[in-house]
Amino acid sequence: MKKFLSKFCNTYFLIFCIMLGVTALTWVIPAGEYERIEQDGRTYAVAGSYHKVEATPQGLGQALQAPIQGFHQCAEIIAFILVVGALFTAIERTGAVSTLVKKVSFYFAKHPKHRIFFIPTCMFLFSLCGAVFGMEEETLIFIPIFIPLSLSLGYDTLIGMAIPFIGAFTGFSSAFVNPFTVGIAQTIAQLPMYSGWQYRVVVWFIFTSVVAAFFTWYGEKIRKHPSKSLTCKMDIVRRAELNIVNDVVVDETFRLTRAHKMVLFSFAAGMGVLFYGIIKYQWYMTEIAAVFLGVTIAVGYFGKLKLDETTDAILAGAQSMIGVCILMALARSIVIIATQGHILDSVLHVMTQSLGNLHPILASQAMFFIQTILNFFIASGSGQAVLTMPIMIPLGDLVNVSRQAVILAYQFGEGWGNPIIPTAPVTMGALALAGITYTAWVKWFLKLEVILIVLSLLLLIPPYFIW
Numbered sequence: 001m002k003k004f005l006s007k008f009c010n011t012y013f014l015i016f017c018i019m020l021g022v023t024a025l026t027w028v029i030p031a032g033e034y035e036r037i038e039q040d041g042r043t044y045a046v047a048g049s050y051h052k053v054e055a056t057p058q059g060l061g062q063a064l065q066a067p068i069q070g071f072h073q074c075a076e077i078i079a080f081i082l083v084v085g086a087l088f089t090a091i092e093r094t095g096a097v098s099t100l101v102k103k104v105s106f107y108f109a110k111h112p113k114h115r116i117f118f119i120p121t122c123m124f125l126f127s128l129c130g131a132v133f134g135m136e137e138e139t140l141i142f143i144p145i146f147i148p149l150s151l152s153l154g155y156d157t158l159i160g161m162a163i164p165f166i167g168a169f170t171g172f173s174s175a176f177v178n179p180f181t182v183g184i185a186q187t188i189a190q191l192p193m194y195s196g197w198q199y200r201v202v203v204w205f206i207f208t209s210v211v212a213a214f215f216t217w218y219g220e221k222i223r224k225h226p227s228k229s230l231t232c233k234m235d236i237v238r239r240a241e242l243n244i245v246n247d248v249v250v251d252e253t254f255r256l257t258r259a260h261k262m263v264l265f266s267f268a269a270g271m272g273v274l275f276y277g278i279i280k281y282q283w284y285m286t287e288i289a290a291v292f293l294g295v296t297i298a299v300g301y302f303g304k305l306k307l308d309e310t311t312d313a314i315l316a317g318a319q320s321m322i323g324v325c326i327l328m329a330l331a332r333s334i335v336i337i338a339t340q341g342h343i344l345d346s347v348l349h350v351m352t353q354s355l356g357n358l359h360p361i362l363a364s365q366a367m368f369f370i371q372t373i374l375n376f377f378i379a380s381g382s383g384q385a386v387l388t389m390p391i392m393i394p395l396g397d398l399v400n401v402s403r404q405a406v407i408l409a410y411q412f413g414e415g416w417g418n419p420i421i422p423t424a425p426v427t428m429g430a431l432a433l434a435g436i437t438y439t440a441w442v443k444w445f446l447k448l449e450v451i452l453i454v455l456s457l458l459l460l461i462p463p464y465f466i467w
Contacts, residue, residue: 014438015330015422020063022334026341027057033345034391046390050349058341066333066340071325074332077137077425078325080289082318087296088144089317090310094303096263097145099256118153119219120212122146123167127208130171134180137426139164140324141292143433151239154223157231158444161434162215165426166419167208173415174207176200181385181411188389189403196404199466203408203459210455214448230444234435262302270295327428334423338377347374360400364409364460367392367401371413376421384414405463412456420445 035049071078091097107114126142129135142164150160175182176197186195222229229235256264274291277283283291300310338344355363371392374384388410396406418424420442431441 018422019066019334019337022337023058023063026343029343029346031055031342031346032349033342050345053342056340056342058337062340063337066336067329069336070329070332074328076286077328081321081324081429083289083292084141085317085321086314087292090296090299090313091263091267093305093313094263094299096260099260100264115153119163119216122163123212123215124208126164126167127171130168131175131204132177134172134178135168136172139168140429140433143430147434151235155219156222156229156235157434159215159219161430165430166211169415169418170208170211171204173411174204176204184385185389185407185410189393189407191403196467210451230440231436259302259304263299266295266298266302324429324432327432328425331423331425331428335377344377355395355399358399361461361464363399364401364405365457367406367409368413368456368460371410372417375414375417376423385410402463402467404467405460408463409460416452416456420449
């Protein structure tokens with residue numbers, strides 16, 4: 001059995017099995033749906049409008065079509081991922097990143113007392129990005145940078161992936177002004193935009209501190225005992241490929257050339273344009289991908305790559321992301337099957353009917369668990385808000401749970417499951433970029449997941465008294 005699991009239970013096979021399982025559920029779970037209305041360009045579910053509909057069980061044909069439809073629905077994200085692969089391959093071939101990593105490594109080698117601040121400082125910065133303007137998919141850009149940087153400082157691949165990935169997810173899940181979660185949910189709840197931010201700032205700081213402390217503890221343990229790393233064997237190979245020797249400066253004569261500096265400046269300028277566009281104009285995947293395509297061209301020019309070298313870098317980078325794109329399409333296919341089989345609203349309806357007799361604090365905590373389960377099917381902050389808030393808000397009114405508390409429960413439920421659910425495209429993309437298997441990651445992350453769940457339940461208590 002163990003050999004069977006190790007051979008066949010890879011990430012792709014696991015998600016495909018889940019897709020088939022959901023297909024089977026469409027034959028078992030009664031079909032139903034909520035009425036929906038169009039308002040302000042969004043589709044809203046109407047509370048109290050759930051009704052049974054004719055069953056539409058999905059068959060093998062629909063199951064095989066769903067991944068193709070998943071590609072179609074994830075087209076913008078997939079295009080973005082392909083451009084990201086092209087960009088970082090081009091940057092890598094200019095030598096700018098490897099030289100910068102060596103310089104940073106040399107700095108911390110000379111100032112070992114400062115190394116302890118590396119993980120928490122970076123995680124707080126990414127968490128702030130997630131909390132303020134909803135950084136999520138954009139974290140995939142940074143993973144290829146932070147993995148070699150992490151290795152050069154004596155940490156492992158997992159730390160290099162987690163700093164941008166988990167850092168931003170922490171801010172996204174405990175955000176105080178994230179427009180994609182707090183903004184949409186408060187608009188639906190008819191609350192003043194970003195009201196209640198004071199308590200949410202406290203929540204964000206607590207969660208970010210706990211997560212940063214956890215990874216700092218793990219990072220220091222790995223730095224002292226590399227054999228305890230989840231990615232120990234992989235790290236040995238990567239260090240050899242990158243010519244990284246921990247705590248030893250192999251060559252102090254390396255320097256950033258003018259071409260290197262122009263490449264790094266082009267990337268930094270692109271990030272500045274990106275952040276400005278997201279904040280000012282609410283850019284999404286298409287605009288973001290266009291910015292990085294422009295940066296890729298600039299990197300090839302300023303990095304003094306020949307035309308053929310730039311083209312080869314773009315093609316090779318895009319090719320390296322094909323696996324990530326397939327994972328995203330498969331993950332999306334699960335949601336497509338549940339929606340086409342009309343079982344998604346049925347699951348939502350059953351869950352919301354069980355809260356009526358609970359104390360308001362327990363009801364808000366139950367909402368958190370409901371949102372966590374729903375997040376398996378709807379790994380989208382804005383999508384889950386649009387689907388569930390028109391139902392959860394009136395339900396909260398009936399059981400004396402404040403609308404702010406309902407939104408906070410939604411934030412936690414939508415967020416904390418994302419790092420371990422196979423239907424979250426960013427999670428699967430991050431693991432693919434790092435080369436970490438899904439099953440190994442989930443087993444390792446469970447300790448922190450339990451901490452986040454317990455902390456969520458505790459932080460849902462004060463809203464009963466303050467809102």
